[in-house]
Amino acid sequence: MEFPSKLIEEAVNQVSKLPGIGKKTALRLVLHLVKEKQENTFALTEALSNLRANIRYCNKCHNISDAEICSICLSHRRDQTLVCVVEDTKDVMAIENTAQYNGQYHVLGGVISPINGVGPSELKIESLVKRITDPANEVKEVILALSPTMEGDTTSFYIHKKIKELPVKISVISRGVPIGGDLEYADEITLGRSISGRTLFS
Amino acid sequence: MEFPSKLIEEAVNQVSKLPGIGKKTALRLVLHLVKEKQENTFALTEALSNLRANIRYCNKCHNISDAEICSICLSHRRDQTLVCVVEDTKDVMAIENTAQYNGQYHVLGGVISPINGVGPSELKIESLVKRITDPANEVKEVILALSPTMEGDTTSFYIHKKIKELPVKISVISRGVPIGGDLEYADEITLGRSISGRTLFS
Numbered sequence: 592m593e594f595p596s597k598l599i600e601e602a603v604n605q606v607s608k609l610p611g612i613g614k615k616t617a618l619r620l621v622l623h624l625v626k627e628k629q630e631n632t633f634a635l636t637e638a639l640s641n642l643r644a645n646i647r648y649c650n651k652c653h654n655i656s657d658a659e660i661c662s663i664c665l666s667h668r669r670d671q672t673l674v675c676v677v678e679d680t681k682d683v684m685a686i687e688n689t690a691q692y693n694g695q696y697h698v699l700g701g702v703i704s705p706i707n708g709v710g711p712s713e714l715k716i717e718s719l720v721k722r723i724t725d726p727a728n729e730v731k732e733v734i735l736a737l738s739p740t741m742e743g744d745t746t747s748f749y750i751h752k753k754i755k756e757l758p759v760k761i762s763v764i765s766r767g768v769p770i771g772g773d774l775e776y777a778d779e780i781t782l783g784r785s786i787s788g789r790t791l792f793s
Numbered sequence: 794m795e796f797p798s799k800l801i802e803e804a805v806n807q808v809s810k811l812p813g814i815g816k817k818t819a820l821r822l823v824l825h826l827v828k829e830k831q832e833n834t835f836a837l838t839e840a841l842s843n844l845r846a847n848i849r850y851c852n853k854c855h856n857i858s859d860a861e862i863c864s865i866c867l868s869h870r871r872d873q874t875l876v877c878v879v880e881d882t883k884d885v886m887a888i889e890n891t892a893q894y895n896g897q898y899h900v901l902g903g904v905i906s907p908i909n910g911v912g913p914s915e916l917k918i919e920s921l922v923k924r925i926t927d928p929a930n931e932v933k934e935v936i937l938a939l940s941p942t943m944e945g946d947t948t949s950f951y952i953h954k955k956i957k958e959l960p961v962k963i964s965v966i967s968r969g970v971p972i973g974g975d976l977e978y979a980d981e982i983t984l985g986r987s988i989s990g991r992t993l994f995s
Contacts, residue, residue, distance in 0.1 A: 592890075593886065593890075595856050595857045595858055595863060595865075595882060595885065595886070596848070596857045596858055596859045598843060598844040598848060598857075598859070599844065599857055599882075601843070602840045602841055602844040604840070605836055605840040605841070606837065606840075606841075608833070608837070609822050609825060609837075610821065610822070610825050611821070612822075616813070618883065618886075619812065619813070619883070620812070620814075621841075621844065622882060622883060623811060623812050624811075624841060624844070624845060625844065625845065625857070626903075629845050631810070632841055632842060632844075632845035633845070634807055635807040635808065635811075635838075636837075636838035636839075636841050636842045638800075638803045638804045638806070638807040638808075639804055639807070639808075639823075639837065640834060640835060641800060641803070642801065642803070642804040642826070642827065642834075643826060643827065643834035644831070646798070646800060646827055647798075654797050655797045655798045655801055655827070656798055657797075657798045657799055661797060679824065679828075680797060680801075681821070681824060683797065684794070684795065684796075684797070684820075687795060701828075
């Protein structure tokens, strides 16, 4: 791509580093900003640099938070004995949206992925073990809610090995055919799992 | 959407103002920046604010340019007598990519669109007329290369009305079935136009 201006080129290069955004989309976004009022671009760049400079994490669950301890960890209405282990903030938001869960979270900050150079020590696994072993926390059940992918399963397996001797129940979110999905289009592994993992009809 | 932090919320709101980016995509992009090194976010925000603050346009063709007159307008290898009228920078880049055109450009900065509040006075139409009438420029042909949409056609019609008395040839890019496209799937208007606008087989 030949650019009419170095400024455009540099902006397109930076924007196209974002995941899922190629050079063509980046150019469209950049030209949109050029057409819009200058304040809009400054509001965008300020929000992003402000976020990156001042982002904080909850000391307990490691979710993104504005305070030292996040509102979910602080809430007395939530079950303190349940801890749901998730990959990142997006998953906390997705589970919160279901309105089916009223316990605590533990955000790992990723999953084990040797290809991307992420080992167990990069994740908040030690802190999970500490959280479970501290009697003050009264954790009774740990729910593993990682994506059913190779990396997610590896991470669940690793965590299970680490905490299986501790006096807590360890559960995992159910896997099977998605609701609204057509059996015909479910892959064999999912369908096989949903048969072997069948539950009583109620 | 409930956000765990005001910083995230503000960043997502700003990013989702970009065209074609919804709240979910914005959240994904923002969380990506949070995970990456701080320098990457600053490089992005600097490129964008730098672009917006220092963007300049060519005095002759109104394309985005780093200098007062852009490299295309300055080039002596290009045909000075041909002026191709386009909507914006994206179109200049698209035509340059074809390597089929060796003339000059005139960037209108948009098309006439009453719905979006864009009238002829918002576009560089007066400057096109001046450019054609100035004998120093030696313009012999004006190519109207606007999108074959309602707005593009309206703009072409308006420009044609403005310059038809001037001593220049006025041409328009050809419309018809796209190359590689299947006749079966071409819409009736396109197909009808490509029949009535047929050219000699060569």
